[in-house]
Amino acid sequence: MEDRKKPAGPKPANKRGAARLAAVQALYQMDVSGGGVLETAAEYETFRLGKEIDGELYREADPAWFRSVLSGVVSRQKQLDPVVRNALTEDWPLSRLDSTLRAILRAGAFELTGIKDLPAAVAISEYVDIARAFYGDGEEPRLVNAVLDRIARDRSTAK
Incomplete structure (x- = not known):
């Protein structure tokens, strides 16, 4: 009998997943450069999106989803930051997080609080995968999972 195990490693991103990653990268870029949306x-x-840069091929992404997440985070950042801050533990204030982690949490918080009929588990899983891409299996992916899970639970109890 043949053993068919999935290969280890990150799973390939779908178009929305690639859009989420690009949105996180763009949010980071805007944070460090001060550029506009x-x-x-x-x-x-x-x-x-979907182009080759320095020999690296960027995955094809859903441009509408990319724009929605990017512009949604920027336009709602004043509402999103308290949501993220409330979901963090006291020993992890928002100001302590690096720009990449803030971008991941803001994008995830935007989707969980601003997009109706979004399966929370899908969004959380994809943002945890993005955190793993940047941080490996360190503390940050677990933090992303815990914070976004709290936000999703708060969202479902508020309905």
Whole structure:
């Protein structure tokens, strides 16, 4: 009998997953460079999503989902930060998190609080995968999972 185990390693991203990753990267870029949402979105859509850069092929992404997450986080950041802050433990204030982790949590919080009929487990899983891509199996992916899970539970009890 043949043993058919899945190969280890990260699973390939779908178009929404690739859009989520690109949105996190764009949010990080905007945070460190001070760039605006319109020019950053245009740069990603023109030169990155599904394109080859320095020999690396970026995955094809859903551009509408990318724009939705990116613009949603930017327009609702003042509402999202308290949601994320409340889901963090006291020993992990939002200000202590690095720019990448803040971008992941803000994007996840936006989807969980701002997009109706979104399966929370799918969004949480994809943002945990993004955290693993940046941080490996360290503490950060577990933090992303815990924070986004708290936000999702708060969302479901508020309905």
